[in-house]
Amino acid sequence: MANSAHLNYVLRLADDAVIQGQRLSEWCGHGPILEEDIALTNLALDCIGQARALYALAAERAGAGQTEDDFAYFRDEEAFRNHLMVELPKGDFGFTLMRQFLFGAFNWLRMEHLSGQTQDPELAAIATKAVKELRYHVEHARDWVVRLGDGTEESHRRVAESLAALWPYTGELFAPDSIDEWALQAGIGPDLNALHSRWTAIVEAALTEATLDLPSSTGWMQSGGKAGRHSEHLGYLLAEMQSLARKHPGVTW
Amino acid sequence: MNMNERFEAYIASDAKIEPKDWMPDAYRKTLIRQISQHAHSEVVGMLPEGNWVTRAPSLLRKSILLAKVQDEAGHGLYLYSACETLGVSRDDLIADLHSGKAKYSSIFNYPATSWADMGTVGWLVDGAAIMNQVPLCKTSYGPYARAMVRVCKEESFHQRQGFQILLALCNGTEAQKAMAQESLNRWWWPALMMFGPRDEDSQHTEESMRWRIKRFTNDELRQKFVDMTVPQAELLGLTIPDPDLKWNEERGHYDFGEIDWNEFHHVIRGNGPCNRERLEARRKAHEEGAWVRDAASAYAKKHARTDASSTHAA
Ligand SMILES: [Fe+2]
Ligand SMILES: [Fe+2]
Ligand SMILES: [Fe+2]
Numbered sequence: 393m394a395n396s397a398h399l400n401y402v403l404r405l406a407d408d409a410v411i412q413g414q415r416l417s418e419w420c421g422h423g424p425i426l427e428e429d430i431a432l433t434n435l436a437l438d439c440i441g442q443a444r445a446l447y448a449l450a451a452e453r454a455g456a457g458q459t460e461d462d463f464a465y466f467r468d469e470e471a472f473r474n475h476l477m478v479e480l481p482k483g484d485f486g487f488t489l490m491r492q493f494l495f496g497a498f499n500w501l502r503m504e505h506l507s508g509q510t511q512d513p514e515l516a517a518i519a520t521k522a523v524k525e526l527r528y529h530v531e532h533a534r535d536w537v538v539r540l541g542d543g544t545e546e547s548h549r550r551v552a553e554s555l556a557a558l559w560p561y562t563g564e565l566f567a568p569d570s571i572d573e574w575a576l577q578a579g580i581g582p583d584l585n586a587l588h589s590r591w592t593a594i595v596e597a598a599l600t601e602a603t604l605d606l607p608s609s610t611g612w613m614q615s616g617g618k619a620g621r622h623s624e625h626l627g628y629l630l631a632e633m634q635s636l637a638r639k640h641p642g643v644t645w
Numbered sequence: 646m647n648m649n650e651r652f653e654a655y656i657a658s659d660a661k662i663e664p665k666d667w668m669p670d671a672y673r674k675t676l677i678r679q680i681s682q683h684a685h686s687e688v689v690g691m692l693p694e695g696n697w698v699t700r701a702p703s704l705l706r707k708s709i710l711l712a713k714v715q716d717e718a719g720h721g722l723y724l725y726s727a728c729e730t731l732g733v734s735r736d737d738l739i740a741d742l743h744s745g746k747a748k749y750s751s752i753f754n755y756p757a758t759s760w761a762d763m764g765t766v767g768w769l770v771d772g773a774a775i776m777n778q779v780p781l782c783k784t785s786y787g788p789y790a791r792a793m794v795r796v797c798k799e800e801s802f803h804q805r806q807g808f809q810i811l812l813a814l815c816n817g818t819e820a821q822k823a824m825a826q827e828s829l830n831r832w833w834w835p836a837l838m839m840f841g842p843r844d845e846d847s848q849h850t851e852e853s854m855r856w857r858i859k860r861f862t863n864d865e866l867r868q869k870f871v872d873m874t875v876p877q878a879e880l881l882g883l884t885i886p887d888p889d890l891k892w893n894e895e896r897g898h899y900d901f902g903e904i905d906w907n908e909f910h911h912v913i914r915g916n917g918p919c920n921r922e923r924l925e926a927r928r929k930a931h932e933e934g935a936w937v938r939d940a941a942s943a944y945a946k947k948h949a950r951t952d953a954s955s956t957h958a959a
Contacts, residue, residue, distance in 0.1 A: 410704070417707075420695035420714050422926065424934020426688065426722050433715040436698075437708060444704045461703045485937050542947070543940025550936065636760055637702040643817050645703045645810075 397574040399453055400473065401581060402515065403463065404571070404618065405506075406446035407474035408499065410464055411626075413439030414633055416492075418482050428485070431532060435492065438525040445518045465637035469626050476617035477561035479626045486540050486547065487554040493533035494558055497594045498565045498587070500526040505582035512580050534598045541602025552604055563613025566591070571618070656857055661787040664730040672856055675849065676786050677731050678747075679858065681738045684724035685749035687717045688742075689923050693757035694766065702760060709806055710763060716799045723795065727788040743928050745915070750774075754917030755835050761814055761821075761828035767807015769829075769836040769874070775800045776870045777840065780860035808877065815881045822882075829878070830886045837901075838909045840867040871899050 416436035423429035447460035477495050482488050503526055506512075506519035540551040566588040568576070575581025596606050616622065637645075646654070649669055655662070662668055691714050698714065701707035725735045741747035752770050757763070778800065781793040814825040841847060841863040853859035861869075871890075878885050889902035911917070 413707075414699060417695075417698045417711060420698050420711070421688075421691035421718075422695075422930040422933075424930070424937035426718055426725070428934075428937075429691065429718040430715055430722070433711055433718065437711045437715065440704055440708050440711065444708070447704070464704055465702070485934065539944040540937070540940050543944045544936070546936050547940030547943075632699050636700050640702070640818065640820060643821060645706050645813055645817075 397571050398512075398578070398580075399450060400571050401575045402446055402450045402453070404473040405502075406443050406450060406463065407472045408478055408495075409439045409446060410443035411472070411474045411478045411629065412492075412495070413437075413443060414629055415478065415480075415482050416488070419485075419488065424485050432488075435529050435532070438522075438529065442518070442522045442525070445521070449514055449518065461637065465634045466641070469622050469630060470620040472617075472622065472626065472630070473620060474617050474626075475561070475564050476614055476623055477558065477564070479617065479623055479629060480558075480561070481625055483554060483557075484550060486536075486551040487557070489533045489536040489540070490551055490554040491558055492529060493537045493598065494562060494595065495565070496526060496530045496533050497591055498562075500530050501587050501590055501594075502582055505587070506580070509580050511578055515580065530594075537598055537604075538602045541599070541604045548603065551602070555599075555604060556607060559607040560612060560614045563609075564615040564617060567613070567615060569618055653855075656785050656855075659857070660785075661790065662785055663787045671852070672858075673731055675853060675856070675858060676789065677728060677733055679853075680724055680728040680731075680789055681733070681741070682748050682750075684721050684728060684738065685742045685747055686753065687721035687724060689749045689753045689927060690770075691717050691721075692923055692926055693753060693755075693919075694763060696757055697760060697763050700760070701763075706763075706810070713767070713803050713806065716803070720796045720799070723792040727786075727792045730788045739931065743924065743931060745924065748913070750839060751909070751912045751917060752835050752839050753923060754912050754920045755831070756919050758831075759824055759828055761811065761824040762832070764807045764810030764814060764825065765828040765832045767803050767805075768811055768877070769807075769832050770839070771800050771803040771807060772874065773836050773839040773870055775804060776866050776873075783857075783860065785857040808881075811881055811883070815883065825881070826883055829883050833886050834904060834908075835912075837867060837871070837904055838912075840864070840870065842906075842909070868898055871901050875899055 413436045416432050416439060419429070419432040420436070421429060423432055443464065444460050447463045450463060451458040451460055475495070477491060480491070483491075500523065503519045503523045507516055507523050509516055537551065540547040542548070566584045568584045572581055572584055576583055592606075592609075599606050648667055652667065652669060652672070662672075694710060694714050694717075698707060698710050701710050725738060728738060729735060738747065742749065752773075757766065775797060778793055778797050782790055782797055784790045784793065811825050814821040844850060844862045844864045847863055850859065850862055854862070875885065875890065887902045889900065891900055893900045912920070915921075
């Protein structure tokens with residue numbers, strides 16, 4: 393039987409995945425080129441797949457007869473523990489891809505660590521599959537960050553604005569709270585400080601290639617998602633996602 | 646034999662025409678019209694289903710629907726590529742869609758207002774598409790025929806998945822079953838319209854049959870579709886909204902009522918419930934994506950130059 397920190401740690405990973413998947417799905421049929429409709433749908437599909445595996449694991453461990461869908465569809469905003477960055481509205485294509493790069497690189501490093509730890513083998517198995525998918529997400533997003541940054545004047549300006557808007561949400565990725573501390577002590581979660589250095593190196597290299605400046609990390613950083621304090625945006629996202637399921641509780645789809 | 650006669654004889658022998666082969670202008674034009682119309686249908690068809698991805702009532706259904714919409718984008722891509730082998734560019738084809746010059750399947754001008762529509766669309770719309778498209782796997786133009794083999798395989802998954810959605814609803818609560826019936830009531834007639842006008846009113850059928858672009862007439866395919874679908878509706882326990890529908894022992898087929906051809910023509914002419922918003926959505930995606938496409942080509946140009954000059958230096 394898992395303790396509550398352990399369970400919350402898994403749920404957080406799942407919440408990050410489902411909210412990303414939901415935001416990426418909003419591009420379905422509205423991408424700038426058909427190839428990107430395919431690519432973004434593919435990313436969304438991976439995220440929803442990861443969320444399902446993680447919620448199913450959480451359900452099994454919670455031991456109260458829940459299903460993956462109970463977590464996704466029948467919890468309210470404050471129960472969601474995703475990082476604030478992933479719930480922000482999709483913005484333009486550059487915003488979505490910049491987020492996918494910044495968050496994706498963090499998520500990739502996190503999953504890579506989780507795939508290698510031995511204290512929670514079931515989580516390691518899920519992470520091992522996810523890591524391969526996330527590597528592709530980061531590569532794909534990085535390619536676009538570079539192209540947009542080093543493309544036209546307009547694309548440079550737009551993606552620089554997206555970077556500036558997203559940057560204050562990067563702090564929360566690396567600021568450990570009690571659950572992160574627990575996961576580190578338990579030999580499951582990564583040391584977020586060490587992760588931060590590796591992440592910065594990846595981001596810095598890409599931004600340099602994109603002719604974008606690395607924003608200062610001493611500015612004010614937003615936080616709260618991991619503690620269930622969200623932006624106004626999450627409520628709308630969940631209202632849309634959960635509306636039908638909640639109209640018919642307990643049925644089979 | 647002149648070129649035209651040789652072409653007709655070649656086609657009549659069931660041989661495939663390849664992009665470099667000589668072909669009459671009219672054959673090329675017919676193919677471009679038909680393949681691009683099909684490609685546009687795949688792309689516009691993503692919209693009504695894309696609408697429900699964010700509201701799918703379970704994560705499993707969300708995944709299946711996402712995968713379906715992704716397949717449709719893939720179909721659009723192969724079909725645009727097949728069309729490009731005939732000497733037109735994707736950009737021009739898309740411009741024709743956006744200007745309203747090119748058509749796409751009218752079925753997507755009907756709204757998808759309930760979750761059950763994700764089932765009905767898969768079952769009936771992908772089902773009708775399969776009926777129309779399986780014969781195209783043997784169509785005379787090679788690249789089109791090959792694209793269709795792959796497309797048809799995936800469409801039959803879609804049809805099965807759509808049926809599964811409805812089966813779950815029909816085995817569910819009263820409210821779920823009512824949702825399924827209400828959806829069938831709206832989609833049945835538009836699905837029958839997918840086979841096009843009656844044979845006697847079809848402008849292109851005769852020539853297309855002779856060129857083996859088409860292999861069955863509209864009415865033949867429509868009948869086949871009805872015959873296949875009625876028992877499936879019975880299995881679901883749903884009622885097909887046609888009081889004239891009944892088995893005809895003598896013909897060995899189902900008789901069915903008359904399509905509202907007035908509605909059919911109006912939707913084709915642009916007066917369907919969603920014609921405006923579908924085209925609007927496509928145009929908007931294209932316009933809002935212009936800066937992204939420009940950036941990608943500017944980047945490619947810059948870096949092609951850098952690569953070329955560094956090769957030169959070495
Ligand atoms: Fe299709
Ligand atoms: Fe398709
Ligand atoms: Fe399909």
